[in-house]
Structures are given as C-alpha cells and as structure tokens.
Amino acid sequence: MAEATVRPAEPSDAAGIAGIQLATWRAAYTGLLPAEVLDGLDAxxxxxxxxxxxxxxxxxxxxAFEGQWCVGFCAAGLAPQDDSADANGVPVPDAERVxxxxxLLVEPRWGRRGHGGRLLATAGSAMLAAGLARGITWVAEADKASLGFWERAGWVVDGTVRTLDAGGTPLREVRLTGTLRFELED
Structure with a gap:
C-alpha cells in the first residue's frame, strides 16, 4: 500500500470530496435511498x-490520501443541541462539549485499508483540542457496514432514533456515541 495520510481539507479539495460523496452514496446507499434521490445528486x-x-x-x-489519491473525508464539529439532545428533545448536560x-466516508474501492480509522482519529484529536469531550454520529439503521465500523471504534447506539424524509421514503437513523480518543493499530 502507498503511504496513507490525513490532513485538514483545503478549498482545492472540495470537488474531490464531492466526487467521493456521490460515488460512495451511489454505491453504498442503493436500496436505502430512492433511486431518484441518488440520481439527483449534483456534483x-x-x-x-x-x-x-x-x-x-x-x-x-x-x-485521507493513499499516495496521491484522495480516498475519503470526515467532517466534525460542535454538535447542534438538536442532535445531542436526549430522545425527548431535552438538552444534555454536556451539550457544549459534544x-x-x-x-465519514471512504470511497468503496479504497475501503478496509484503515482510512476510516485514520480519519476518525484525526478528527477526534482535533475535537479534543477544541475542548470537546465526546462524540456522536447518526447512521442509517439499515447500514450494517457503517454501524459495524462505529462499533469497532468503540461507539455504542445510545437509544435515540430519528426518521428523515429521503425523497418521500422514511429513513430511520440511530445515534451512536463514544470517545474522541482513538488508538490506531498497525
């Protein structure tokens, strides 16, 4: 494998990130999202x-890069209170630190090479440095591959769910939570 690296995104990365997003969604979310939603994605x-x-x-x-190729990306920041609130919508006591x-997407042809873990570890370190203490994410309940990734990272489903309108089709998501400190294995 070529050298694998992760760095903060630069403005010149935006088109590549969009390409990864569209390619990954079209490959991984067929069956989860209606075809017209996937077909309607605009680069x-x-x-x-x-x-x-x-x-x-x-x-x-x-x-994330493997050699010269941009293969994945991750976006993270302070969670909006709506995302971190409990199942009844009540803000959690640590909302300002979530x-x-x-x-977090890695183009499927570059998967299972550690890029997702490196992205998560880098984002986690940046969030800790910004004074945040723990993380959350939302994953489609039917997306077993993504759920498995987060569980291997030590995150757990916290019992909060939401249903989004995905082009007229309900998409149920579960919330996971966990540490922002990660130990990568070689």
Missing part, C-alpha cells in the same frame, strides 16, 4: 457546499 452543488464548509465551517473537514461527526 457542482455538493462541491459548493463542501467549499463553504471548508472555508467557513461550522464543521472541520479532513481528507462533537458531531456529521460525515
């Missing part, structure tokens, strides 16, 4: 959104 619109996030936040974005990992 230019996604790139503009990622450029805005890289330049202005609110999340920090990190990119990070939301809003996106």
């Amino acid at each position: 230019d619109e996604a790139a503009a959104t990622w450029l805005h996030t890289i330049e202005q936040g609110p999340a920090r974005v990190f990119v 990070a939301l990992v809003s996106t």
Whole structure:
C-alpha cells in the first residue's frame, strides 16, 4: 500500500470530496435511498457546499490520501443541541462539549485499508483540542457496514432514533456515541 495520510481539507479539495460523496452514496446507499434521490445528486452543488464548509465551517473537514489519491473525508464539529439532545428533545448536560461527526466516508474501492480509522482519529484529536469531550454520529439503521465500523471504534447506539424524509421514503437513523480518543493499530 502507498503511504496513507490525513490532513485538514483545503478549498482545492472540495470537488474531490464531492466526487467521493456521490460515488460512495451511489454505491453504498442503493436500496436505502430512492433511486431518484441518488440520481439527483449534483456534483457542482455538493462541491459548493463542501467549499463553504471548508472555508467557513461550522464543521472541520479532513481528507485521507493513499499516495496521491484522495480516498475519503470526515467532517466534525460542535454538535447542534438538536442532535445531542436526549430522545425527548431535552438538552444534555454536556451539550457544549459534544462533537458531531456529521460525515465519514471512504470511497468503496479504497475501503478496509484503515482510512476510516485514520480519519476518525484525526478528527477526534482535533475535537479534543477544541475542548470537546465526546462524540456522536447518526447512521442509517439499515447500514450494517457503517454501524459495524462505529462499533469497532468503540461507539455504542445510545437509544435515540430519528426518521428523515429521503425523497418521500422514511429513513430511520440511530445515534451512536463514544470517545474522541482513538488508538490506531498497525
């Protein structure tokens, strides 16, 4: 394997991040999202959104490389209180110290090579340095691969669920929570 690295995203990475997002969603979410939602994804619109996030936040974005190839990315930042609240919508006592990992994607052809773990460890370190203490993420309940990744990282389903409207189809997500400190294995 070529050298694997992770670094903060730069504005010039936005189009590559959008490409990874679209390719990964179209490969991994077929069956979870309606075909018209996946077919309607727009690369230019996604790139503009990622450029805005890289330049202005609110999340920090990190990119993973294998050699010269950008293979994945992660976005994380302070969790909005709606995301970290308990199942009844009541803010949690540590709401000001909860990070939301809003996106962590590795293009499928580059999967199972440690890129997801390196992205999560880098984002976790950055969130700890920003004064955050623990993390949360939302995962489609039917996405067994992603659930397995988060569970291997030591995160647990905390019992909170939400249902999103995915192009007229309900998409049930579960919330996971865990540490922001990770020990990577060689």
